[in-house]
Amino acid sequence: MTSSCFDSPHKPQWCPGCGNYSILLALKDALLQSKCKPEETVIVSGIGCSSKMPHFVKTYAFESLHGRSLPVASAIKLANNSLRVIAVSGDGDGYGIGMGHLVHAMRRNFDINYIVTDNQVYGLTTGQTSPTSPKGFKTKSTPFGVIEIPVNPMALAIASGATYAARGFAGDIKHLSSLIAGGLAHKGFSLIDVLQPCVTFNQLGTYQYYQKNCYKLEGTGHNPQDKVAAFTRSQEWGEKKIPIGLFYTEERPTYEDEIPHIQKKPLVKHGISNVNISKLLDELE
Numbered sequence: 235m236t237s238s239c240f241d242s243p244h245k246p247q248w249c250p251g252c253g254n255y256s257i258l259l260a261l262k263d264a265l266l267q268s269k270c271k272p273e274e275t276v277i278v279s280g281i282g283c284s285s286k287m288p289h290f291v292k293t294y295a296f297e298s299l300h301g302r303s304l305p306v307a308s309a310i311k312l313a314n315n316s317l318r319v320i321a322v323s324g325d326g327d328g329y330g331i332g333m334g335h336l337v338h339a340m341r342r343n344f345d346i347n348y349i350v351t352d353n354q355v356y357g358l359t360t361g362q363t364s365p366t367s368p369k370g371f372k373t374k375s376t377p378f379g380v381i382e383i384p385v386n387p388m389a390l391a392i393a394s395g396a397t398y399a400a401r402g403f404a405g406d407i408k409h410l411s412s413l414i415a416g417g418l419a420h421k422g423f424s425l426i427d428v429l430q431p432c433v434t435f436n437q438l439g440t441y442q443y444y445q446k447n448c449y450k451l452e453g454t455g456h457n458p459q460d461k462v463a464a465f466t467r468s469q470e471w472g473e474k475k476i477p478i479g480l481f482y483t484e485e486r487p488t489y490e491d492e493i494p495h496i497q498k499k500p501l502v503k504h505g506i507s508n509v510n511i512s513k514l515l516d517e518l519e
C-alpha cells in the first residue's frame with residue numbers, strides 16, 4: 235500500500251510552491267503509517283486555503299465555517315468516538331477567530347489531531363495580518379507593519395493543557411509526517427503547528443528562512459515530558475533558534491473517557507436514531 239490510497243479525485247489548486255502541498259503529502263503519509271482506514275477517519279476544516287485540505291484526502295470530510303473546525307470535530311467525536319477525527323486549520327482560522335474553541339478543546343483533551351498550517355498570514359483573503367504575523371510585518375491590513383507581538387502556539391498549547399504539542403516545517407515532509415503520526419498514535423488532543431511558507435503573501439517566512447533557522451529538538455536531549463523545559467523551548471525564536479519537533483506530551487484521560495454512556499459503544503450505536511424531533515424543530519421555528 236502507498237499513501238496514494240488516500241488520494242481523492244480532486245486536485246489542489248494552491249499557488250505553485252505553496253507549503254500546503256507538502257503538508258498534504260505528510261498527512262497522507264502519516265495516515266498510511268498509522269494504518270488509518272479511510273472509512274473510519276474524518277477530516278474537518280474551517281475556511282481558508284489550507285482548509286481545502288479535506289477535499290484532497292479520501293476519508294470522510296467536513297469543511298465547516300471560519301474558525302469552527304474544532305466545535306464540529308468535537309461534536310463528531312462525541313457522536314461517534316470510534317472515528318479517528320483530524321482537524322485542519324490555517325493560523326487565522328485556528329489562532330484568530332477560532333482561538334476560544336482551541337483553548338477549550340485543549341483543556342478538555344478530546345482525542346482529536348489538530349494540524350494548523352501556519353503561514354503567518356490570511357492567505358485566502360489575499361494577504362492580511364494574522365495572529366502569528368511577526369511584529370513589523372507589512373501586509374495589506376498593516377501597511378506600516380504589525381504592532382503587536384504574535385501568538386505563540388506552543389506556549390499556548392502547553393499552558394492550556396494540550397497533551398501533545400509539536401511544531402513541524404512544510405519543507406521537511408518526513409519529519410512532519412512523523413510528528414503527525416505521533417499525534418495520531420497519541421490518545422488525547424494533539425496540536426501540530428506547521429511552519430508553512432506562503433509564497434505569494436509572506437516574503438519573510440520563506441523556505442530559505444526556515445531551512446536556515448530551524449533545528450530539531452530530537453537529538454538535543456530535550457525531554458518532551460518535562461513541562462518547564464518544553465515551555466522554555468517554546469520561548470525560542472530567531473536566528474538558528476527555531477525548534478521543530480515534539481515540545482511536550484503527557485498522558486491524561488480524554489474528555490470522551492470521562493463520559494460513562496459512551497464507554498461500551500459510541501452514541502450513534504445507542505439506537506436513538508429513530509427519535510422524532512419534529513416537535514422540537516417546530517418550537518424552534
Ligand SMILES: Cc1ncc(C[n+]2csc(CCOP(=O)(O)OP(=O)(O)O)c2C)c(N)n1
Nearest residue numbers: 281282283284300324325326327356357358
Ligand atoms: C466569519 C468569517 N469571517 C471572515 C471570513 C473571511 N475569511 C475567509 S478565510 C479567512 C482567513 C484565512 O486565513 P487562514 O486561516 O490563516 O488560512 P490560509 O488561507 O492562510 O490557509 C478569512 C478572514 C469568513 N469566511 N468567515
Ligand SMILES: [Mg+2]
Nearest residue numbers: 324325355357
Ligand atoms: Mg494563514
